[in-house]
Amino acid sequence: MGSNTKTLLALGFISVRHHSEHGYFGGYLILNQLGRPLEFHCTLPVKPSRAQSLLYGHTLDEFICGEQIAKALVTKAKLKPTLLLTDSSSVLAFENVGDEPLVLIEANKTSDSEAHLRRPNSAETNLKRIGAAGMRCSITASSSATSELLSELSSKLAPNFDLTEPFHRIAEALLEAHPIAKAA
Amino acid sequence: MQSTMHDDSWGGIQFCQTPALSSDSPAIDFLALGWQGQIDRGQTVEVDSRAIESTEIQVVNIRLQSKLPQTIGFSFPESPDFGLADSKAPFAKAAAKEASENKSDQSVDTAKTFAANADDSNAVPAKRTRILPPKDLVKLEDRLYFVLQPPLETLVTTARLEFPFQPFPYQFEGIAFLFPREAAILADEMGLGKTMQAITTVRMLLLSSQLRNVLLICPKPLVTNWVREFRQWAPEIPVVVIEGDQAKRQYIWNQQDTPVRIANYELLMRDRALLDIPDMHFDLVILDEAQRIKNRNSTTAEIVRALPRTRSWALTGTPIENSVEDLINIFEFLQPGYLRSDMSLKAISQASRDFIIRRTKDKVLTEMPPKMFRDEELELTAAQLDSYRSAEDEGIVQLSDMGETLTIQHVFELVLRLKQICNFDPLTGSSCKLERLEADMEEIAASGHKAIIFSQWVETLDKIAEPLARFGPMQYHGRIPSAKRDSVIAQFKQDPSKHLILMSYGAGSVGLNLQFCQYVFLFDRWWNPAVEDQAVNRAHRIGVAGPVTVTRMMAANTIEQRINDVLEKKRELFNQLFADTDAPASSGLSAEEIFGLFNLKPIKAHKKQAA
Numbered sequence: 205m206g207s208n209t210k211t212l213l214a215l216g217f218i219s220v221r222h223h224s225e226h227g228y229f230g231g232y233l234i235l236n237q238l239g240r241p242l243e244f245h246c247t248l249p250v251k252p253s254r255a256q257s258l259l260y261g262h263t264l265d266e267f268i269c270g271e272q273i274a275k276a277l278v279t280k281a282k283l284k285p286t287l288l289l290t291d292s293s294s295v296l297a298f299e300n301v302g303d304e305p306l307v308l309i310e311a312n313k314t315s316d317s318e319a320h321l322r323r324p325n326s327a328e329t330n331l332k333r334i335g336a337a338g339m340r341c342s343i344t345a346s347s348s349a350t351s352e353l354l355s356e357l358s359s360k361l362a363p364n365f366d367l368t369e370p371f372h373r374i375a376e377a378l379l380e381a382h383p384i385a386k387a388a
Numbered sequence: 389m390q391s392t393m394h395d396d397s398w399g400g401i402q403f404c405q406t407p408a409l410s411s412d413s414p415a416i417d418f419l420a421l422g423w424q425g426q427i428d429r430g431q432t433v434e435v436d437s438r439a440i441e442s443t444e445i446q447v448v449n450i451r452l453q454s455k456l457p458q459t460i461g462f463s464f465p466e467s468p469d470f471g472l473a474d475s476k477a478p479f480a481k482a483a484a485k486e487a488s489e490n491k492s493d494q495s496v497d498t499a500k501t502f503a504a505n506a507d508d509s510n511a512v513p514a515k516r517t518r519i520l521p522p523k524d525l526v527k528l529e530d531r532l533y534f535v536l537q538p539p540l541e542t543l544v545t546t547a548r549l550e551f552p553f554q555p556f557p558y559q560f561e562g563i564a565f566l567f568p569r570e571a572a573i574l575a576d577e578m579g580l581g582k583t584m585q586a587i588t589t590v591r592m593l594l595l596s597s598q599l600r601n602v603l604l605i606c607p608k609p610l611v612t613n614w615v616r617e618f619r620q621w622a623p624e625i626p627v628v629v630i631e632g633d634q635a636k637r638q639y640i641w642n643q644q645d646t647p648v649r650i651a652n653y654e655l656l657m658r659d660r661a662l663l664d665i666p667d668m669h670f671d672l673v674i675l676d677e678a679q680r681i682k683n684r685n686s687t688t689a690e691i692v693r694a695l696p697r698t699r700s701w702a703l704t705g706t707p708i709e710n711s712v713e714d715l716i717n718i719f720e721f722l723q724p725g726y727l728r729s730d731m732s733l734k735a736i737s738q739a740s741r742d743f744i745i746r747r748t749k750d751k752v753l754t755e756m757p758p759k760m761f762r763d764e765e766l767e768l769t770a771a772q773l774d775s776y777r778s779a780e781d782e783g784i785v786q787l788s789d790m791g792e793t794l795t796i797q798h799v800f801e802l803v804l805r806l807k808q809i810c811n812f813d814p815l816t817g818s819s820c821k822l823e824r825l826e827a828d829m830e831e832i833a834a835s836g837h838k839a840i841i842f843s844q845w846v847e848t849l850d851k852i853a854e855p856l857a858r859f860g861p862m863q864y865h866g867r868i869p870s871a872k873r874d875s876v877i878a879q880f881k882q883d884p885s886k887h888l889i890l891m892s893y894g895a896g897s898v899g900l901n902l903q904f905c906q907y908v909f910l911f912d913r914w915w916n917p918a919v920e921d922q923a924v925n926r927a928h929r930i931g932v933a934g935p936v937t938v939t940r941m942m943a944a945n946t947i948e949q950r951i952n953d954v955l956e957k958k959r960e961l962f963n964q965l966f967a968d969t970d971a972p973a974s975s976g977l978s979a980e981e982i983f984g985l986f987n988l989k990p991i992k993a994h995k996k997q998a999a
Contacts, residue, residue: 230459
């Protein structure tokens, strides 16, 4: 009875969580304009080596989340979204290794099931706020994302599309895919 | 200061003359001491050369990981559209209009239409109900498909699914529970909207092409109710009732592409031969009032178990009526062999948990007006008491004299006879219950309210109708043809001179919405409190305007009281299996218990469930 919805656009949501024992878990969810899933990718647990920890120091989160995890996830996906969104500022370092426009969304409070996981955030302070029609986000100085792009995208999204909600889905999916990351 | 050199030398060393100091400076003299002779010896300088070792700097290479992390990924099919293009919207809007006109019929008075909510483009659902995969779904990809779906509230809004009333959050939870399940029991207490939850889930699955044909089986009196509910909650879904002569029924059974077909249990038995259709398959079979298959060996149970299908859902407010066997037998339809009689109660409870969802009004409708029970223990009239005593004494003597020929049927007949005397004296027609009912009805009619009176006998209802004629009694029971029943309900609802409706438990205990009634009288008691609860919940439903007063009439010191005592004790079984909910239902009477009402012992061969 139903018919297929022609995908007008694809949005990519990248989220990374850190488990104190098992390391970093990255998830990448591509949604269409109605918020329905098109693709999902996740990394196996990533544990930085001792050397990486020493050498990258306080920039370790950025290196692992942005240059390693986000790069791996975006590379693996078949669809190329118009815009990437993340709830973790450390993922913004992806711009060092990738070309896709990426924005940071201020995330809501984490749910109880993921309360034991850390959302890696860098100390990056040099962010610029941009927004359009209900989309409010931050970008780095070198980002290719613009208010015009956001404006164009928001006009195509379903009216009740909540841009922070998909990150909860990713967190749940990470726990589903990696039971070791669940709270003890 | 000036200085001049002197000729004095010593030891080859020329000394300078003591500088001439100014007259006011102190004089400085040099004195030769003995050790200074050593200075005259020649100086020897020895040179010792040493080679300096040149060291190489050691470099340690630390290899940094250059490989990107490993990933796993899944692609999902292009998201299904729910198919409600704007051209179809008028159907939904017409249904919403109809529903709002019949608002008191259906649902909450505080609810706004969902369409109105959806129109508010800035509205973000306050609650997010997630569709979670059932535990028996093993493949990660399948589980993630459900985990990654948007919240149900978002799905229905983006799909432009309109509802006549905004569903309650617990109803969304029920839909989210049914949606991914191939086997499920929706066991909500009566009045919480099992019908709406099932219809909405079916609607979403049909519109998203996850289902193509659905068979709904319900008791015959409820067929029109289901059709009406489908029209209201899923106006765009075509529904066909399987009825008519054999040729017509055969034709309908053959229509595999009909989205929803509705059959009744009685018809299913008659059409058993017609179901032998090659390649017949249902994507989903729903059993309403699924307790109808509680007896594993009944023909009805055999027929429904044989229906070829992918999904199996059971709707029932009373998954256990008599014993845990009832639940096991419902599971024989859902998942054959999954529950076994030799399992402990705890094991059955654990194993069935992921398949059953049950909510009670007390838990989810905290703002719903209360349901107040009033147990009226009435003294029989003198005439009733005489008849009762002689009937009981004679009956017990007769039963005792029967010896091994005594069957449960004999005991049952005596119970029924005594219960009838508790209603009306067979000789004089006097009745302590009628006297009380008449008095109560005066007050109810004077305040403009309406009441439902339940009895297990149509004859009793006839006897009540005559003396209460001034209150405009309507009748709804097995002798009223099905085609006329809807108009009876409509007249009772709309006509202000009709203050009471007389119903039999069989006809009026399920599927009816009578929430405009604030009084319910149980003139006599049914064998099973679950059936009584269903009857009471005709009035105490979502949308009820005020508190519902339920008067349970019971003749003191009679068989009625003894039956009640036995049934009350049996509620514990239900509590054990559904520990987190209230116990609205309990089991009926076993053969032992029926014999026990008269201190008799059953013969072994007759030890089987009786009620």
